[in-house]
Amino acid sequence: MTDIPRAPRAATSRRSMLFGTAAAGAALLATGCTSNENNDEGKESAGAEVADSKPGKKVTIGFAGPQADHGWLNAITTQAKNRAKKYQDVTLEATEGSNDNATQVGQIETLINKKVDVLVVLPADGKALTQVGLKAMRAGIPVVNLDRIFSSQQAYRCWIGGDNYGMGLNAGHYIGEQLKDKKKAKVVELAGIDNLELTRERTKGFDDALKNYPNIKKVARQAAEFTVESGQKKMSELLQAQKSFDALWNHDDDQGVGAERAIKQAGRDDFLMVGGAGSKRVMQAIKDDDSVIKATVLYPPTMAASAIDLARALGQGKGIAGMAEYEIPAQVTLYSAVVTKKNVDEYLPIGFT
DSSP states (O other), X not given: OOOOOOOOXXXXXXXXXXXXXXXXXXXXXXXXXXXXXXXXXXXEOOOOOBOOSSOOSOEEEEEEOOOOOSHHHHHHHHHHHHHHHTOTTEEEEEOOOOSOHHHHHHHHHHHHHTTOSEEEEOXXXXXXXXXXXXXXXXXXXXXXXXXXXXXXXXXXXXEEEOOHHHXXXXXXXXXXXXXXXXXXXXXXEEEOOTTSHHHHHHHHHHHHHHTTOTTEEEEEEEEOOSSHHHHHHHHHHHHHHOSOOSEEEESOHHHHHHHHHHHHHHTOOSSEEEEEEOBHHHHHHHHHTOSSEEEEEEOOTTHHHHHHHHHHHHHHTOBOTTOSSSSOOSEEEOOOOEEOTTTHHHHGGGOBO
């Protein structure tokens, strides 16, 4: 990959690094692509420094997230810690994690008082933790806001996270393509926690996708709670209410464990099931192709590893290879790929347990 030549960058103060303008929504490119050579001329071109895997300025990154009481959240913490270990110049200060807002605020304030160089924060509740994000930014500590977004853009320097609307959209299109030739097809939806914005976005994306398939009707929806127990209970209710349907979209692979139990107990195999988030267990079921599970839509926990990359670049005052801008983006939205039997081997290594 050839880097785009860049004009020289003047020394950047920490404050301008926090609040400088960047291209929103750009795709995060691999940091290993580091050359600043102009291959056409065979000589070095002037340009802003970009982050690479070589040791550079030492950076202490504070990491704070919710309690790892869910497969995906546990994978988030694991991804962050493993990524930090790959860099000789990174020291990671990680909190224990908590679902209590006051406790998490206290943990982040401790990191601020330790004067870490950069913060990576996945808030238990984005709105509730916005003030502590603002506090860090005002203290000159850039914040990488991971997934659950703060209510003010001033509370973070960069946001990176999944695409909940796109997750629903891609699930809907996959199901739509499988059922497009069936007359009067019926689908059901097993959603997550209804008072979360992410759940509403996933449902909206799913509904918008189904509008492209006039032969398909969503006949039922139940909201579970991202737990095995709730998944089993709500799936049982769906199966009792709907004696026949053609496809199920389940928002979350962890609650899907319970949903699958209910399906087996009911002796049903007359529909296809699409999962959500991308657990290794579901990917293996897709590969084995011996159950109703035919696909899952990713909400990749690898975003935590990318957040560490972004935090390191911020701490070193560097940009990202392959981008013309001097600064890292203000927002990075990840793509929700659909994992099927055709591509499951490609994605199995990043499946979470």
